[in-house]
Amino acid sequence: MMQGTRGMMRAVRGIGMLAGIALTLTMTGAVAQESGTKGAPLKIELNRLEPAGEACRTYMLVDNGRGPALKSLKVDLFAFDTEGVAQKRLAVELGPLQEKKTVVRLFDFTGLACPKVGRILLNDVLACEGGDASRETCLERIETATKTPAAFDR
Structure with missing residues (x-):
């Protein structure tokens, strides 16, 4: 059971990191578009x-x-x-x-x-x-x- 919990925690952290990266990319694109020439x-x-x-x-x-x-x-x-x-x-x-x-x-x-x-x-x-x-x-x-x-x- 301990092994399963660790694996699940890693998966949750991984999903959290992917969501953070996606949000950063989205915000960067919006800022670039807004400040574009x-x-x-x-x-x-x-x-x-x-x-x-x-x-x-x-x-x-x-x-x-x-x-x-x-x-x-x-x-x-x-x-x-x-x-x-x-x-x-x-x-x-x-x-x-x-x-x-x-x-x-x-x-x-x-x-x-x-x-x-x-x-x-x-x-x-x-x-x-x-x-x-x-x-x-x-x-x-x-x-x-x-x-x-x-x-x-x-």
């Missing part, structure tokens, strides 16, 4: 607007701090006036973006005075290249913010 946010901030002759110079802070490198990130932007009327449309290349890097990109909305800009809309992602990126996955990753009086959203 595929869904990492791509933060784009309207950081500054300044007059540049007949244009409004726009400073965009692009934070790819947790994401994979992108060869190209081309976005479609609309500038609206303070009355909410669309004024200018502009396609802007924000790439290339290095992995885990933040950059500032400048571009001008020609023929538009900065005080007249009430909102900038990220209308769409026109191109997104790098790794397994696509227009749709890049658009899903983008989070917008602003440090200006003008709203910036998608």
Whole structure:
């Protein structure tokens, strides 16, 4: 009987160890999936607007701090006036973006005075290249913010 009890105890310990290993593997997979770069946010901030002759110079802070490198990130932007009327449309290349890097990109909305800009809309992602990126996955990753009086959203 003593022999049977020891064997049973070993079997129970073995099952316990297997359950612990399985739980560890499951949790490791969940953490890896959650922290994976595929869904990492791509933060784009309207950081500054300044007059540049007949244009409004726009400073965009692009934070790819947790994401994979992108060869190209081309976005479609609309500038609206303070009355909410669309004024200018502009396609802007924000790439290339290095992995885990933040950059500032400048571009001008020609023929538009900065005080007249009430909102900038990220209308769409026109191109997104790098790794397994696509227009749709890049658009899903983008989070917008602003440090200006003008709203910036998608």
